[in-house]
Amino acid sequence: xxxxHSKATHPHARxxxxxxxxxxxxxxxxxxxxxxxxxxxxxxxxxxxRVELMRQMGFSYRDMERExxxxxxxxxxxxxxxxPIFYDQEVVVRTRLKQVRESVIIFSYELVGANDxxxxxxxxxxxxxxxxxxxxxxxxxxxxHAFRAAIGK
Amino acid sequence: xxxxHSKATHPHARxxxxxxxxxxxxxxxxxxxxxxxxxxxxxxxxxxxRVELMRQMGFSYRDMERExxxxxxxxxxxxxxxxPIFYDQEVVVRTRLKQVRESVIIFSYELVGANDxxxxxxxxxxxxxxxxxxxxxxxxxxxxHAFRAAIGK
Amino acid sequence: xxxxHSKATHPHARxxxxxxxxxxxxxxxxxxxxxxxxxxxxxxxxxxxRVELMRQMGFSYRDMERExxxxxxxxxxxxxxxxPIFYDQEVVVRTRLKQVRESVIIFSYELVGANDxxxxxxxxxxxxxxxxxxxxxxxxxxxxHAFRAAIGK
Amino acid sequence: xxxxHSKATHPHARxxxxxxxxxxxxxxxxxxxxxxxxxxxxxxxxxxxRVELMRQMGFSYRDMERExxxxxxxxxxxxxxxxPIFYDQEVVVRTRLKQVRESVIIFSYELVGANDxxxxxxxxxxxxxxxxxxxxxxxxxxxxHAFRAAIGK
Numbered sequence: 001x002x003x004x005h006s007k008a009t010h011p012h013a014r015x016x017x018x019x020x021x022x023x024x025x026x027x028x029x030x031x032x033x034x035x036x037x038x039x040x041x042x043x044x045x046x047x048x049x050r051v052e053l054m055r056q057m058g059f060s061y062r063d064m065e066r067e068x069x070x071x072x073x074x075x076x077x078x079x080x081x082x083x084p085i086f087y088d089q090e091v092v093v094r095t096r097l098k099q100v101r102e103s104v105i106i107f108s109y110e111l112v113g114a115n116d117x118x119x120x121x122x123x124x125x126x127x128x129x130x131x132x133x134x135x136x137x138x139x140x141x142x143x144x145h146a147f148r149a150a151i152g153k
Numbered sequence: 154x155x156x157x158h159s160k161a162t163h164p165h166a167r168x169x170x171x172x173x174x175x176x177x178x179x180x181x182x183x184x185x186x187x188x189x190x191x192x193x194x195x196x197x198x199x200x201x202x203r204v205e206l207m208r209q210m211g212f213s214y215r216d217m218e219r220e221x222x223x224x225x226x227x228x229x230x231x232x233x234x235x236x237p238i239f240y241d242q243e244v245v246v247r248t249r250l251k252q253v254r255e256s257v258i259i260f261s262y263e264l265v266g267a268n269d270x271x272x273x274x275x276x277x278x279x280x281x282x283x284x285x286x287x288x289x290x291x292x293x294x295x296x297x298h299a300f301r302a303a304i305g306k
Numbered sequence: 307x308x309x310x311h312s313k314a315t316h317p318h319a320r321x322x323x324x325x326x327x328x329x330x331x332x333x334x335x336x337x338x339x340x341x342x343x344x345x346x347x348x349x350x351x352x353x354x355x356r357v358e359l360m361r362q363m364g365f366s367y368r369d370m371e372r373e374x375x376x377x378x379x380x381x382x383x384x385x386x387x388x389x390p391i392f393y394d395q396e397v398v399v400r401t402r403l404k405q406v407r408e409s410v411i412i413f414s415y416e417l418v419g420a421n422d423x424x425x426x427x428x429x430x431x432x433x434x435x436x437x438x439x440x441x442x443x444x445x446x447x448x449x450x451h452a453f454r455a456a457i458g459k
Numbered sequence: 460x461x462x463x464h465s466k467a468t469h470p471h472a473r474x475x476x477x478x479x480x481x482x483x484x485x486x487x488x489x490x491x492x493x494x495x496x497x498x499x500x501x502x503x504x505x506x507x508x509r510v511e512l513m514r515q516m517g518f519s520y521r522d523m524e525r526e527x528x529x530x531x532x533x534x535x536x537x538x539x540x541x542x543p544i545f546y547d548q549e550v551v552v553r554t555r556l557k558q559v560r561e562s563v564i565i566f567s568y569e570l571v572g573a574n575d576x577x578x579x580x581x582x583x584x585x586x587x588x589x590x591x592x593x594x595x596x597x598x599x600x601x602x603x604h605a606f607r608a609a610i611g612k
Contacts, residue, residue: 028510029191029503033184033240033371039380040182043346044488051487051547062547065339074345078384084440087186088510088521134390181357182350186524192533193502197335204334204394215394218492227498231537237593241357241368287543335499337492339546344488393492 018150020053020095023114026087036084042121043077046109049093050125053107057146070137072105072127079123090114100147102138103129171303173206173248176267179240189237195274196230199262202246203278206260210299223290225258225280232276243267253300255291256282324456326359326401329420332393342390348427349383352415355399356431359413363452376443378411378433385429396420406453408444409435477609479512479554482573485546495543501580502536505568508552509584512566516605529596531564531586538582549573559606561597562588 024045032038054061064070085091092112099106104126111121131137139147177198185191207214217223238244245265252259257279264274284290292300330351338344360367370376391397398418405412410432417427437443445453483504491497513520523529544550551571558565563585570580590596598606 027503028185028506029193031186032181033186033188034377034379035186038182039383040346040349043349044486047487060547071340073340073390074387076384076386077345078382080382081380084379088519180350181353187530187532192536193499196499196502197333200334213394224493226493226543227540229537229539230498231535233535234533237532241366334491335497338487339490339492339494341492346488 017096017152018053018057020049020056020093022049022052022093022095024048024091024093026085026089026091028087031087034084036086039079039081042079042081042111042123043125045091045093045111046077046079046095046107046123046125049095049109050107052093053095053097053150057150059143059146064143068140068143069132070139070143071130071132071134073130073134074125075104075128076126077123078125079121081121083118083120085111085120091120097147097151098124100139100144100151102144103136105129105139105147170249170305171206171210173202173209173246175202175205175246175248177201177244177246179238179242179244181240184240187237189239192232192234195232195234195264195276196278198244198246198264199230199232199248199260199276199278202248202262203260205246206248206250206303210303212296212299217296221293221296222285223292223296224283224285224287226283226287227278228257228281229279230276231278232274234274236271236273238264238273244273250300250304251277253292253297253304255297256289258282258292258300323402323458324359324363326355326362326399328355328358328399328401330354330397330399332391332395332397334393337393340390342392345385345387348385348387348417348429349431351397351399351417352383352385352401352413352429352431355401355415356413358399359401359403359456363456365449365452370449374446374449375438376445376449377436377438377440379436379440380431381410381434382432383429384431385427387427389424389426391417391426397426403453403457404430406445406450406457408450409442411435411445411453476555476611477512477516479508479515479552481508481511481552481554483507483550483552485544485548485550487546490546493543495545498538498540501538501540501570501582502584504550504552504570505536505538505554505566505582505584508554508568509566511552512554512556512609516609518602518605523602527599527602528591529598529602530589530591530593532589532593533584534563534587535585536582537584538580540580542577542579544570544579550579556606556610557583559598559603559610561603562595564588564598564606 026037030037030041051061092114094110096108098108106126108124112119129137129139179190183190183194204214245267247263249261251261259279262276265272282290282292332343336343336347357367398420400416402414404414412432415429418425435443435445485496489496489500510520551573553569555567557567565585567583571578588596588598
């Protein structure tokens with residue numbers, strides 16, 4: 001489901017921002033009576049992209065929750081809807097890391113048509129790293145390192 | 154949101170099966186491109202009804218999870234769709250307790266139009282009582298008592 | 307489900323911005339494994355509030371779609387998550403009209419705890435009025451009038 | 460996303476029941492606070508499998524709706540939950556055609572773990588073929604033929 005666009009073999013990899021492209025197909029349940037995808041599903045797809053970007057960066061968000069007791073909670077989400085998305089359409093979620101600090105991570109997203117590359121929506125989510133009691137926490141070194149590498153720094 | 158049809162003042166209350174009627178309004182997000190409610194939402198509404206029946210029986214399912222560490226996990230669910238349900242329609246979820254044993258609870262449901270009483274769907278869910286590690290557990294006395302009273306025994 | 311806070315009897319009603327407060331209870335299906343409401347549900351609740359505000363303004367969005375062939379499509383949505391929202395919690399969706407032009411409508415929202423009034427989330431959605439083929443359309447006079455009255459102009 | 464297990468090259472293909480296996484990964488939004496997949500999502504996954512089985516059979520359900528004005532509406536759905544399904548787990552939806560008549564189609568499903576093949580859930584959905592006004596309709600010859608071939612008759 002996930003295309004790996006890692007630039008690991010590129011000599012300037014360190015300076016290149018990681019991008020993940022994950023493809024999904026619109027489910028019937030995601031449409032509404034307007035005949036298009038209901039607008040809250042875009043946030044769910046952003047999450048699919050975000051998780052695949054982290055997998056591409058070398059770790060699993062599931063394990064980060066399970067093993068470290070750390071959560072990447074959503075603090076803010078924005079989506080701009082550029083074109084209707086239809087049932088059974090194949091959509092690419094293009095996810096990039098926009099900013100990372102010890103306890104704050106910002107991702108940006110584009111949804112594009114898999115066939116024609118048309119821009120369907122774009123958005124951004126801001127996250128706070130928390131522990132299991134929802135208190136702000138700092139990303140441990142190994143994650144921070146992976147995030148910084150992914151942003152090209 | 155919940156109509157209380159408790160028969161507490163009725164002299165034969167002990168023998169009368171409790172019924173809960175909870176009213177909800179169809180959300181846009183619950184429709185699909187067929188112009189009707191997508192069929193998995195009925196199971197979510199059954200849960201709304203089931204939780205309100207428990208509240209009517211005298212306890213909160215939330216507290217049962219929190220304070221007792223007990224869960225009522227779904228083991229089987231069936232729904233028969235009798236008529237399409239439309240956006241913005243008001244629907245009554247009529248929930249009854251069908252059977253209760255120490256570790257097994259069966260609820261039955263009817264979805265009816267709030268205005269015309271037309272039968273829209275009916276179904277049944279079978280639940281297993283579990284502890285937080287998903288092992289089968291027995292309902293503590295106070296809950297078992299409430300469930301038995303609700304089924305009219 | 308909807309508290310009517312219409313200021314119709316107030317002498318300066320025309321200058322007062324309409325606010326709708328609609329109460330809902332968090333469903334189990336709306337939680338995620340972090341133990342809180344999953345963040346895309348807030349957009350669904352915003353829609354519940356928006357539809358109730360329109361009903362309070364004197365018309366039904368359902369009929370607007372059915373009878374006029376007009377849709378209020380979402381062009382942009384933003385949500386800022388202020389506090390976790392928990393299962394079974396009662397939440398008030400407070401909806402206001404922020405701006406209205408012939409083909410653009412902006413709503414703002416606050417989600418607050420029904421018991422303590424605590425701010426849980428706030429957001430904004432921008433909508434384009436379209437016809438059934440997704441082309442931009444102008445709000446007919448009677449709706450534009452209602453929207454302008456609601457914004458206090 | 461869909462593994463094609465068509466037996467088209469097999470000499471007894473006509474007598475072999477078609478099976479589709481489609482793989483999906485559990486989304487965070489699909490979990491609930493019990494830490495497992497919420498039980499209504501299984502029905503959505505059944506639909507994903509059903510649509511992929513039809514694609515494997517040689518046609519797209521989307522086009523059947525669009526071009527023929529025919530719908531495969533759900534009349535009954537049942538799911539038996541055999542084991543909890545967890546976030547980020549890869550699940551195979553195994554879909555078979557169980558019965559087909561001119562206006563009634565029955566599909567059966569198994570959800571199995573992609574790694575260990577463990578049975579996670581099984582179910583069945585019964586569908587009525589309808590026209591766009593929800594009246595019962597007969598499957599046109601070309602679809603009926605494809606369905607009968609898929610059931611091995």
